[in-house]
Amino acid sequence: MLTLDAEQTVGDFVRQKPTRARVFESLKIDYCCGGKISLSQACRKRGIEVGAVLQAIHQSDELADADTLVNVDTMGLAQLADHIETTHHAYLRDELPRLDAMTEKVARVHGDKDDRLPTVRQAFLILKTELEPHMMKEEMILFPIIRQLEASAERLDFHCGSVANPIRQMEREHDQSGAALALLNEFTDGYTPPEWACNTYRAMLDSLEKLEADMHQHIHKENNVLFPKAIELEQERG
Numbered sequence: 001m002l003t004l005d006a007e008q009t010v011g012d013f014v015r016q017k018p019t020r021a022r023v024f025e026s027l028k029i030d031y032c033c034g035g036k037i038s039l040s041q042a043c044r045k046r047g048i049e050v051g052a053v054l055q056a057i058h059q060s061d062e063l064a065d066a067d068t069l070v071n072v073d074t075m076g077l078a079q080l081a082d083h084i085e086t087t088h089h090a091y092l093r094d095e096l097p098r099l100d101a102m103t104e105k106v107a108r109v110h111g112d113k114d115d116r117l118p119t120v121r122q123a124f125l126i127l128k129t130e131l132e133p134h135m136m137k138e139e140m141i142l143f144p145i146i147r148q149l150e151a152s153a154e155r156l157d158f159h160c161g162s163v164a165n166p167i168r169q170m171e172r173e174h175d176q177s178g179a180a181l182a183l184l185n186e187f188t189d190g191y192t193p194p195e196w197a198c199n200t201y202r203a204m205l206d207s208l209e210k211l212e213a214d215m216h217q218h219i220h221k222e223n224n225v226l227f228p229k230a231i232e233l234e235q236e237r238g
């Protein structure tokens with residue numbers, strides 16, 4: 001049996017086995033933006049007993065079907081950047097305009113009956129406005145730098161100085177997106193529809209919940225896998 005170390009960071013737990021993200025999602029333990037703290041610290045923060053969480057992780061590991069989620073830890077950096085673009089960025093490019101229309105419609109039609117809806121709409125717009133240029137910067141600036149780093153055996157001089165500089169900026173933007181997502185979760189009572197909610201309202205909540213889960217995976221792959229590996233590679237190149 002694999003020994004699980006509660007002093008390991010939450011991000012590392014998920015890096016080693018992506019299926020563990022489901023355990024953290026269900027316990028509302030932040031493994032992406034907040035993934036740099038140890039599991040024991042994260043449990044203290046959430047007021048849950050670390051032993052029970054380790055047990056849940058152990059059970060999830062036993063059940064995990066290794067083929068159901070990609071193991072990003074074994075990918076090369078260019079391959080991982082491609083994977084992020086073709087899955088998470090592609091998903092957001094489809095989903096953000098769809099959710100834009102849905103949140104607008106639900107707030108317009110039901111806003112007078114449920115005063116949380118205009119706030120949900122505002123929080124969504126903030127998120128969308130942040131994410132679109134953020135993805136563009138990753139695709140046009142940071143990911144090409146990371147691909148070049150991996151492809152070259154020598155030290156490279158980038159316009160931005162060290163790769164750590166754009167990474168720091170991207171991580172700051174992830175924190176902002178994480179905060180907007182947490183607000184969406186809070187304003188919708190964890191995506192719970194009121195009894196009278198119509199199908200569009202329910203579909204909107206369902207899509208927002210999926211958006212949150214996908215964003216957590218997305219930010220985790222960048223903050224805890226791609227970015228630290230890129231920084232390490234740059235240091236190796238001297």
Ligand SMILES: [Fe+2]
Binds near residue numbers: 084138
């Ligand atoms: Fe991204």
Ligand SMILES: [Fe+2]
Binds near residue numbers: 134
């Ligand atoms: Fe990102």
